[in-house]
Amino acid sequence: MARRKSNTEIGATTEFRAGCQVFLDFAYSHPKCVNKKIRCPCWKCKKNNYLDINIVNYHLLVNGFMRNYEECWGAHGQRRDGGFTVHNSSSSNNHRMNEMVHDIVGPDFDWEQAREQPMNSDAKNFFKLLDDGSEPLWDGCTKQSKLSAVATLLNIKADHMSHECFESLLKAIKSMLPDSDKLPENYYYCKKMVKKLGIGYQKIDACPNDCMLFYMENENMTKCTVYGHDQFRPNKERVTTKKSTILFKILRYFPLTDLLKRLYMSSRTAEHMSWHAKSSTKDGELNHPADGKAWKYFDLAHLEFELExxxxxxxLSTDGFNPFGHSSVPYSCWSVIVTPDNLPP
Structure with a gap:
């Protein structure tokens, strides 16, 4: 292992050291500093690694800043006019999207080492997503990346559009963009890109009367074991096979384990997951489930669980709603929502 140089061995000038200190004071005092770590802007890290102040200072003195980062510290909160970044402006979409992608693997992931090693298909897909998150929507675009633009359009579609309307709008937008635009050709490729973020869902066949799921040990059944209701709508030939018919009902399941892992992958949320043991209020008011008798009883009954x-x-909560009421469609959804009570109010 190479020995780390001491401060006296580093050949940085006094002026450069002073400039680094100004940058560090600015960056670590800004809200974009997460868990006392910032993206290191040195020539090697290139804002890919979240590091503490001592390591960033050492990297800058040894490696210097990455190219063109001396003018404006955009990733650390500075605007071109010298002020702070406004977090709710449209120009911050690209930065927020990159933060989401980085949170998939956490702040301590060694990006440089990972790129140098042989990668499997999952790693290749992830780095492709990372590149999409940094790639401008077209050459010279500063407000939207390829990934942030697709995510914005899909969000609008979910609220207001049909599939056909979205396809037509996508074609119209592409016709207005420069020839160098990176916007996908259709809805299929937009969904395929965002799916790499790992926020997908699993389809599980269900009985229309909500008696059972055709899942795991019941996967090969075609009738409900309670009332004998068919799993599939029969076609014109009255054949009831999976290939020839349509399901009566589908349960869409967002894998819970992956979503809980994401809470600990993100440096912003990981520190809040143990909030209830450190900062819960002691004023006698019921401000959070941690203040209630049920929480305290559970801790006493499960001491080993409570120690961590x-x-x-x-x-867990559930309720029915009609997301298509404005379209006069008599169709309802019943969502089962699982909430992590570790998080603060």
């Missing part, structure tokens, strides 16, 4: 504050405590 990072253990996840979940609350």
């Amino acid at each position: 504050p990072r253990n996840v405590r979940l609350g």
Whole structure:
């Protein structure tokens, strides 16, 4: 292992050292400093690694800043006019999207080492997503990346558009953009890109009367075991096979384990997952489930579980709603929501 140089061995000038200190004071005092770490802007890290102040200072003195980063510290909160970045402006979409992609693997991931090693298909897909998150929507675009633009359009579609309307709008937008635009050709490729973020869902066949799921040990059944209701709508030939018919009902399941892992992958949320053991209020008011008798009773009944504050405590709720009421469609959804009670109010 190479020996780390001492401060006296580093050949940085006094002026450069002073400039680095100004940058560090600015960056570590800004809200974009997460868990006392910032993206290191040295020539090697290129803002890919979250590091503490001592390591960033050492990297800058040894490697210097990455190219063209001396003018404006955009990734650390500075605007071109010298002020702070406004976090809710449209120009910050690209930065927020990159933060989401980086959170998939956490702040301590060694990006440089990972790129140098042989990668499997999952790693290749992830780095492709990372590149999409940094790639401008077209050459010279500064407000949207390829990934942030697709995510914005899909969000609008989910709220207001049909599939056909989205396809037509996508074609119209592409016709207005420069020839160098990176916007996908159709809805299929937009979904395929965002799916790499790992926020997908699993389809599970269900009985129309909500008696059972055709899942795991019931996967090969075609009738409900309670009332004998068919799993599939029969076609014109009255054949009831999976290939020839349509399901009566589908349960869409967002894998819970992956979503809980994401809470600990993100440096912003990981520190809040043990909040209930450190900062819960003691004013006698019921401000959070941690203040209630049920929480305290559970701790007494499960002492081993209570000793690790990072253990996840979940609350469950369900209710029906009609997301298509404005379209006069008599169709309702019943969502089952699982909430991590570790998080602060």
